Amino acid sequence: MAINWFPGHMHKARKEIKKVMPQMDLIIEVLDARIPFSSENPLVPALRGDTPLIKVLNKRDLADPEVTGQWQTWLEKERGVRAVTLTHNQRNEAMDILKLAEDMTPHHDRQKSALRVMILGIPNVGKSTLINTLAGRPAAKTGNEPAVTRAQQAIKLPHNILLYDTPGFLWPKLSPEACGYRLAITGAIRSAVLDFEDVALFEADFLLAAYPELVKARYGFEELPRDGLALMDGIATKRRFFSRGGVPDLHKVSEVLLNEFRAGTLGRISLETPAMVEREQREAEEA
Ligand code: G4P
Numbered sequence: 001m002a003i004n005w006f007p008g009h010m011h012k013a014r015k016e017i018k019k020v021m022p023q024m025d026l027i028i029e030v031l032d033a034r035i036p037f038s039s040e041n042p043l044v045p046a047l048r049g050d051t052p053l054i055k056v057l058n059k060r061d062l063a064d065p066e067v068t069g070q071w072q073t074w075l076e077k078e079r080g081v082r083a084v085t086l087t088h089n090q091r092n093e094a095m096d097i098l099k100l101a102e103d104m105t106p107h108h109d110r111q112k113s114a115l116r117v118m119i120l121g122i123p124n125v126g127k128s129t130l131i132n133t134l135a136g137r138p139a140a141k142t143g144n145e146p147a148v149t150r151a152q153q154a155i156k157l158p159h160n161i162l163l164y165d166t167p168g169f170l171w172p173k174l175s176p177e178a179c180g181y182r183l184a185i186t187g188a189i190r191s192a193v194l195d196f197e198d199v200a201l202f203e204a205d206f207l208l209a210a211y212p213e214l215v216k217a218r219y220g221f222e223e224l225p226r227d228g229l230a231l232m233d234g235i236a237t238k239r240r241f242f243s244r245g246g247v248p249d250l251h252k253v254s255e256v257l258l259n260e261f262r263a264g265t266l267g268r269i270s271l272e273t274p275a276m277v278e279r280e281q282r283e284a285e286e287a
Contacts, residue, residue: 010171017166018047023116024164025108026101027053030121030130032186033063033085034270036071037277038179039125039188041170052104053081054097058126061087067270074274088126094133098161110160118164122172124188131155131165140165176280178202182271187262200254203261204228206271214267218260232257 021027027048032039036057044053055075057068068085075083082100086093101117108115121127128140139155155163172188173179181202183189205228207215212224215231220238225231235241235256236248243249260266 013166013170014043014047017043017120020118020164021047021051022049024051024118025105025116026118027051028056028097028101028117028119029053030056030058030119030125030127032125032188033057033060033068033071034186035179035182035188035272036068036075036083037272037274038173038182039122039186040173041120041122042173043170044120052101054100054104055081055083056097056130057083057085058130059087060085062264062268064268064270067273070274071270078274086130088129088133091133091136094130098134098157098159101161102159114160114162116162116164118166120166120170122170122183122188124186127166131163134163176284178272178280185258185261185271187258196258197250197254200250200257201228201232203257204231207231207257207266207269211267211269214269218266 027044029040029044036055057063057071060068072083072085075081082104084097084100086097098117101115102110105115119127119131131140132138134157135155155165157163172183174183180189180194181199184194184199185203208224208228208231215221216224219231219235221231221234225234232250232253233248235253236250239253239256241249241252241256261269
């Protein structure tokens with residue numbers, strides 16, 4: 001998949017993060033709980049060294065709770081990092097992340113110097129929302145476009161903690177190919193990068209395989225369509241989405257599938273499980 005993810009910005013961000021990372025006492029990486037693997041930034045493992053890391057599986061309200069539990073266990077066992085879950089508007093839970101940060105840095109004397117925490121995350125995972133929740137004020141811009149580069153800012157938090165926003169924006173994992181599709185389904189990659197209808201078809205195939213009951217309930221099928229395309233055609237028929245000449249309007253169906261997934265209308269859905277990504281990685285190595 002040929003995706004050119006703003007190479008100039010990527011280079012700049014890598015350089016700046018490499019410069020500031022050694023000065024950090026702890027890193028908070030915000031992930032989308034629906035895609036905890038695909039929403040990781042590939043730089044983090046390479047640049048973090050021994051710096052303690054907390055992975056925050058955010059947007060918990062939209063993800064399948066059972067799969068989120070599997071991810072927490074997998075991240076802690078396989079990766080040896082702390083993984084917590086979060087959803088917006090839960091200030092107490094967000095503040096608990098700071099308590100965890102303090103617990104994970106027992107040798108740091110906060111009477112002498114501030115605990116420096118860097119917060120990282122690819123666009124759209126809810127990083128700015130979390131920063132604002134922690135700060136108790138609008139300290140970061142939300143809903144920003146991927147290409148926006150912000151100057152680095154340090155935000156003073158209680159208990160002598162300084163929170164550093166990422167310098168520049170971070171890009172997601174685009175390989176294996178399935179990661180790119182999952183990122184596009186959540187809206188982390190804008191539709192200009194991947195074909196909109198291809199993304200919806202990927203979602204339709206996945207939903208049929210992983211959440212057939214939710215598909216039946218939402219779109220009113222008594223019998224499941226045989227594949228993603230048949231599902232899209234079926235939705236077009238049921239909702240009377242036809243273009244001129246009676247052809248199913250797959251663009252309209254794609255909009256419905258993607259918007260309803262993003263809004264959580266279909267139900268709580270996770271797009272990847274630890275078993276799935278392990279299998280994909282094995283297949284990529286064997287190829
Ligand atoms: P970012 O800095 O990582 O790019 O993300 P940001 O905080 O701007 O959040 C991106 C979108 O996700 C925002 O919606 C925000 O309200 C939403 N969001 C953040 N945390 C959660 C959460 O825990 N659950 C749910 N359901 N949504 C969350 P937005 O401003 O409407 O932007 P958009 O959806 O139009 O892109």
